[in-house]
Amino acid sequence: MKVARPVLRGPRRRKASGLPDQLSHTHPVTASAFDDRNLLAEAGLIPVLGLAQDCGLDDLADEHLTLPTDKGAHAGRKVTALVAGMVAGADSIDDMALLRHGAMPTVFDHPYAPSTLGSFLRTFSFGHVRQLDAVAARFLQGLAERTPLVGGPEVGGRILVDLDDTIVPVHGHAKQGSGYGYTGVRGLNALIATATTDGRAPVIVGQRLRRGGCGSPRGASRMVSDALATLGRLRPQLSPGSVLVRADSAFYGHPTVSAALRSGADVSVTVRMTATVKAAIAAIDETAWTPIEYTDAVYDEQAGRWISRAEVAEIDFTAFTRLASERTPGRLVVRRIPDLREHTDGQGTLFDAWRFHAFFTTTDPAVLDTVAADKIHRGHAIIEQVHADLKNSALAHLPSGRFAANSAWLVLAVMAFNLTRAAATLTGARLVRATTATIRRTLISVPARIASSARRLTLHLPRRWPWESEWNQLFTHTRHRRPQVT
Structure with missing residues (x-):
C-alpha cells in the first residue's frame, strides 16, 4: 500500500497587480x-x-x-x-x-x-x-x-592620504609591460594615491601605471611628492601636520617616508617584522598594553576566526638606522591579538602566544594617542574600495x-x-x-x-524617478x- 507523501509548500503569496516583477497582461509589449x-x-x-x-x-x-x-x-x-x-x-x-x-x-x-x-x-x-x-x-x-x-x-580635521598599488589583470602577451606581480596574475601595476577628508569619500590625487612585474615601492617617493603638491593646491590653507600619509609595509622605506616628511606631512606606515622591530616589541612593558575593541569584527585568515578584541601599545623607535643621515625618529605602535594556532615546537615564546601588527608613525602623541593612532591607521583599507570602484568602472580593462x-x-x-x-x-x-x-x-x-x-531644448525625464530631487x-x-x- 502506497502512502501519500505530504506536499511541502511555502507560504502562499497573494497576487497583486502592478508588482515590478510582473509584466502587464493588460498592455503587453509585442514589438520594439x-x-x-x-x-x-x-x-x-x-x-x-x-x-x-x-x-x-x-x-x-x-x-x-x-x-x-x-x-x-x-x-x-x-x-x-x-x-x-x-x-x-x-x-x-x-x-x-x-x-x-x-x-x-x-x-x-x-x-x-x-x-x-x-x-x-x-x-x-x-x-x-x-x-x-x-x-x-x-x-x-x-x-x-x-x-x-x-x-x-x-572643514577641520586631518586629511588622510593613502598610497597603494593594485594589479589590473590583462590577457595575452601582446600588452606592453605586462607581467606577473605580487598577486601571481599577469597584468599591469597601477599605483594610486587618494585623499580623504571628514565626511567625504576619497578622491584620487595621484596615479601612475607601471609594468606588471615591478616592485611596489618603485616610483613611490615621486608619487608621494606629486600627490602632496596636488593636495596643497586643493587646500592651500593646510597647517603643518594636518596631513597624514598611510601605506602598508611594501612602502616602508626611507625614500617614501622622507618624501612625505619633506612635504610637511606625517606618516603612518606598516613595518615588516624584522629583528629590529621584534626586539622593540619585546622591550614593551607588559603593563603598557591597552585593550581595545574593534567597531566591526575582523576575520583572521591564519587563525580561521573572527577577532573583535585586541591590545595596543607603543614604544619610541628610530627607523632606517643603516645610515646616520636616514635615521628618522618616531613611534612604533603595535597591535597584538592572541595567536590561537597550535604550535608543536615546544615551549611557546612571546611571538607564539601573540600575533603582532606594527606600524611606524611620526604623529605627535599629544594629538593622536596610541589607541587613536591605531584606529586611524586601520582606516588605510579604504583605498581598497577605490581600487574596486575603478575596476568596476573604466579600469575593468586596459584596452x-x-x-x-x-x-x-x-x-x-x-x-x-x-x-x-x-x-x-x-x-x-x-x-x-x-x-x-x-x-x-x-x-x-x-x-x-x-x-x-524656440531654439531651446527641454529634457523630459521619467515621472517618479526616485532621485529626482x-x-x-x-x-x-x-x-x-x-x-x-x-
Missing part, C-alpha cells in the same frame, strides 16, 4: 524598434559635462597636450569625449559608441567615433602621459573650487596593446572618477559617499526625451535651467 532620434539613455551626462566644462577640461587639455599629427588634433574635445564615455560606464574603446546614440549628436557637438578616440590614445608617449597628469591635477583643482569635493576651508595608451587610459579613468564624485557632492547628503556605480545608476543613466521649442540639484548647480517635467 530602435528608431527614436529624440531619446537619451544617459541624460545625466548633460549636467556632469556642464560641470566639466565649467572647470575648463577642454581648455586645459588643449593647453597642456602637444600630441603630434592629425590624430592629436582637438585634444580637448577628445579628452572630454573619453571622460564622458567613462562616466557613462564605458570600459573599452568600443564602448565609446554609446556617445553617438539617439539624441546625443543633438545635445553634444559632433561625438567622435570610437576608432578616432582609439587612434588618439595610441598617439600618446610617456611625455604626453605626464602632460595628461598635469591636466588631471588642474582639473581636480577646478572641481575642488566649484564643489565641496574635499570640503571647504571651514590597448601600447603601454603609453593604457597609461593615458588610467589617467582618464581617474578624471572620470573624480568628476563623478564631484557631481554627487552637488546633490545633497544622500550621495556624498556613494560609489561610482551608485552615482551612475541614480544620476547618469537616466533616460530622457528631448523636445525643442538630487538630479534637479545637480542640473541647477551646473548653470542650466531646471527641467520642466510634466
